[in-house]
Amino acid sequence: MTYYDVDAILTDAQKVPCTFELTVPGLGFLEGNMSGDIKHGSKVELPLWLGEMLALSQSLSTGTPLVSLDHPPALSPRVLNALKADARTVDLRALVPHFYNLGARVLELFEEEEMIEVLSDSFKARAAVIADQAHNPRGALGEGADFMRGLDENERQLFRASHDSAKAVRTWMTDIKT
C-alpha cells in the first residue's frame, strides 16, 4: 500500500456510519442542514478517512471522542453470515468494490477475531473458484459469468494474474510447435 495506490484511496473514500457524540457548531452541512449545528447523537455517513480521524481525536475537556464509528453495512452480521453459509454465492462487488481492503481497514480499528476468520475463509474458498475459472477459458464467460461479476477488486487482480500466467504457458506450448 503506497501513497499513490488508487485502491487504497478508493477504500478510504468508502462511507461508514458515524454517530456524533458532541454537538458541533457549524457542521450541519454534513447532514444537509446548511447553516445549523450538528446535534449530539445524530448519525451521519462519513468517508472512512474522516470518520477515523474524528473517532481517534478526543475533546480536551471531556475525553470523549468526537464521533463513534460503526461497522459499514457491507460488513454487517447479515453479510458475514451469508459468507459463512456459502462464500461463493455472495456478490461482493455489489456491496463494496474494495471489499477485502475495507475489511482490512475496519479490522485495524476494531478487534474482531471472528471477522478475520470469516474473511480469510471466504477469500480462500473464492480463490479456488477463481483459479478454476482462470484456467478454463469457457468458464469465465459461460456458467461462471455471474460469479465473475461479483468479484471484488483484489479478486479481479488475482484472476488477471492467474489467467495471464496460464495464457503465457499456453502461448509457449503453441510457439514451440512452429
Add this chain to the structure above:
Amino acid sequence: MALPLPPGLTPPEIAFICEMELVTIIPRQRLEGLELLGGPLKPLNPPQRASLPLWLALLLKRQRRANIIPPPWLSPDSLAAILQFETESSPDAFSPPPRLPPPPSSTTIPLSSPFLPSSTADAPADALPYHWLELGSMLLEAAPDDFDDADEVRKLLRGLREARMAKLRQGVEVLDAGGGFKMNGVGGMELGEARSFITGVVDGLRKIGKSREEARRERERENGYSPSQNYEDDEMDMR
C-alpha cells in the same frame, strides 16, 4: 513498477533453462569435439551414444544429424504408472522427485538437481524430474519420430499436467497467512504457471490477517520476547 514482466520466470525463460539438461543421442554423422562454455564436448562417433545439452541435441535433430533417445520416464508405461499414482494412490500429494544418488564419497560434494543427468537414457524411470513438462513437450515437438508411441505420450503428459495443476489449485484451501503448502516434486513450468496465483492468495490473506498479526507481535513484545533473528526476517517478508 518499471518492469512490465510479472515476478518469476516466464515460460520461454523456463524452457531456456531447461535446454541445459543433458539428453542422450545417437549421432548419425561424425562431429568433432566442441569447446562449449559448459565444458568440452567429446567427438561424436556414430553409432556410439553421447550425452549432449538439449539445445544442441535439438539443433542436430533438426539438421537430421542425430536421433534423440527419450529418457525412460517419458515412456508410456512409466507415465501411466505415475499418473495412476497421482490420481489413485495419493490424491493429495505430488509424485516425489527422483531420488538423489548417494554421495560417491565423503570428500566429494554431493550433486543435486540441475547438475544431475535426469533426462539421459539411464535416468530413473519412476519419477518426474524438475523439467519434466518443458522437456517432454519440446522433445515431442522436435522429435516425435524418436518415440515409440508419441501420441500416447502426449496424451499422458497432458493428463498428468491437468491432474497436478488441479492439485496445486486445491492447495490454496489449506494455505494460511503464515502457513505453508507442501510442493515437493512440482516441476519448473508448473511453478511458473502457479506462482502468481499462489503469491496473490498469500498476499490477500496477509492483508486480511494483518491486524491479528500485529496484535500477536505486540503481545510477544510485552511478554519480554526478544526480537530474534527470525523476527527481522519476518519484517523483510512483509514487504
